Structure formats: structure tokens, C-alpha cells
Amino acid sequence: MQITKFLFKTIVLVLFIFFSISSCTNDNRIKIGVLFPKTGDAGSYGEKGEKAIQLAIKEINSNGGVNGTEIKVVIEDSKAEPKTGVNAAQKLISTDKVVAIVGDIVSSVTLPVSPICEKNKVVLIAPTSSAPDITNAGEYIYRVWPSDLAEGAAIGTFAKNKGYKNAVILHLNNDYGISISEIFKSNFESDSGKVALTSAYQENQKDFKTILSKAKVKNPDVIYTAGYYSDVARILVQAKELKLNIQFLGVTAIEDDEFLKIAGNAANGIIYPLATGFDINSKNMKTQEFITNFKQEYHYMPGWVEAHCYDAFMLIVEGLKNSKGKYNGTSIKNYFDEMKSYDGVTGNIVFDKNGDVLKPIQFKTVRNGKFEPLE
Secondary structure (H helix, E strand, C coil), rough: CHHHHHHHHHHHHHHHHHHHHHHHHHHCCCEEEEEEEECCCCCHHHHHHHHHHHHHHHHHHHHCCCCEEEEEEEEEEEECCCHHHHHHHHHHHHHHCCEEECCCCCCHHHHHHHHHHHHCEEEEEECCCCCCCHHCCCCCCCCCCCCCHHHHHHHHHHHCCCCCCCEEEECCCHHHHHHHHHHHHHHCCCCCCCCEEEEEEEECCCCCCHHHHHHHHHHCCEEEECCCCHHHHHHHHHHHCCCCCCCCCCHHHHHHHHHHHHHHHHCCCCCCECCCCCCCCCHHHHHHHHHHHHHHHCCCCCCHHHHHHHHHHHHHHHHHHHHCCCHHHHHHHHHHCCCCCCCEEEEECCCCCCCCCCCEEEEEEEECCEECCCC
């Protein structure tokens, strides 16, 4: 009798463990991958983007998810490094079985990750990657940020129209920095302008005095810096230390609070284009609702990073809702290809045949330690 009771209890315990494990592993939620730089010099972008994604998830799941099914986000840190990003993307697709990936924020990761997503028919939608090569990266690759062709051309033409004749270009030595600096140069030199020096620097570089000293010798009347917020901020600080009192031009990527903290007073006067449709003063109801909800959740005003990450994620959700129960990359892709437009918090989004978008460009500057419209 004792043996029978013991055996019965053992069987019950085994069954309990089995069903507990089964219930844990039987996850019916729809998985979406997020690939952002959460550490490293571009880490601030990823932290902001993740906040927007978490807000979106909260809103979606509290309203019944996608056709009654909850959404689950699997977040990976790319560190803004191509190799790390590729490994993370492979994990998201092979192990986590995500139907789509939001990422990366930086082009240097988005480009090498694109062939992996294309091969596996997993939609990749980049919130802020701008390298021109992404245009032809594949049929499953989309972005809600315009190509550098627009931003680089705008700032190059701006410099030319301002009457600058002799320019120096300092750019980050990756896909983003190289491509946008080449576009700037092409537009600046299309008339009478001349680029006297183009100097590349490495990611995580901290000392810029050598290349700034070389730039000073060229006696430029303008210096174009194409990099992320941290490296451009350090360039400005060290330029001030070298008494290099020249007009600096920058890129959209510098509009980050960390840029102002690192650069301090040296940031004042830099001019840059903002290639985004996100406007905190927009009368669009969806935009204002996003701003209100974000401020309530995180107690600060969202910027272009948060807004574009939110739109990228919500577009995937919209694709899933309209996929007729087929929750996979192909169904999302088909929706993107067939949709006429999407009313996002960054404005109206329309994909062209290459998965690109067009957005308005405005010029801004740093004045008294704040990002403000140029005019």
C-alpha cells in the first residue's frame, strides 16, 4: 500500500512538472524582434527607441493585442557593431522565431543584417537608418527614415548657397559616415565649392586633435561633421580648445540630449538638417496623443528617435492585423506593398517600390544650449 501511494505521488509530481514545462514553452504570442544599440557610443539612441517600443507594446496588448493575440518583443543589443548585430539577428530569426525585426537604428548594422532577413523572408523595418545602399537591400527591407541622399544633398546645397567656398569633411568611418559625406561633397562641389580635406575617423575614437590640426592648416570656412552625437560633440569641444573658430555643420544624428551634455558651450552655432516628419507642434491627433502618452509614461518630451521607433513598430502591428491570420514576414510585406499610406506620429508614411520614404527637411542649430529652428 505504501509503495502504491508513493508511486501515485511520483506520477502526479512528474505530470505536474511536465505540464508546467509545457505551459511555459507553449508561448502562443506573436514575437517581434527589436535590434537596437543599447550600449556603446550610440547607446542613447537604443535606450530611447526601446522606451517607445515598450509604450507601443503596452498600448497594443492592453487593447486586445493583434486580433486577440498578445505581442511579445524580443530585444537584442547590437552595440552599433555589424558583427554583433548579425549574430543577434540570426538568434532572433532562428531561436526566437520572430516574424519581423525593428532595427537597426544605425545603418552600419542594418546593411549587413538585411541579407539575413531577406533570405529568411523576415521583414526588417529600420526606424532611422539612412544609408543609400539600404534602398536596394531587398524586398523585405523597409525604413521610415529618408535616405541620406536627401539629407546630404540638402546640407551640401545649404553650404554652397551660404557662400562657403572651402570645406573640410570629418566623417565616421562606417557606411553611414562615408555615404552621407560623399553626398555632401558632391552637392557642395557642384558649383564653385571645393573640399580641401576629407578625413575619416574610427568608431569609439576619443582624440580628434590630430585631424582637427590638419583641417586648420587647410584654412576652411566651413567644416562638415558626419557622425553620431558622441563623436561630433567631442570634435566640437576639441576644436574649441584648438581655437578653431569656424562654422561647423552636422547631421540629424546629433540631435540628442547627450550631445549637449558632452559638447557644452562648444555646441552653440552648429547647423544641421533634421530629416524627419516628426513635429511636436503638429496638430495631428495621433502625434499629440503619442506625445501625451509618452510624457506621462517617461516624464520627458519624445524626440525623433522615439517617434520613428514607435511608427516602425506600429507599422508591423498594422501589417499583422491585416494579414488574415497569417502571421509571417510575407504577409507583412504584402501589406506594406499594397497599403497606400499610413498616418503615423511622424506624419504620413508612403513606401515606394524600394521600401523607402520621403520626409521634409528643416534646418536647425544649437542656440544657448538648446536645439532650435535655424530661422
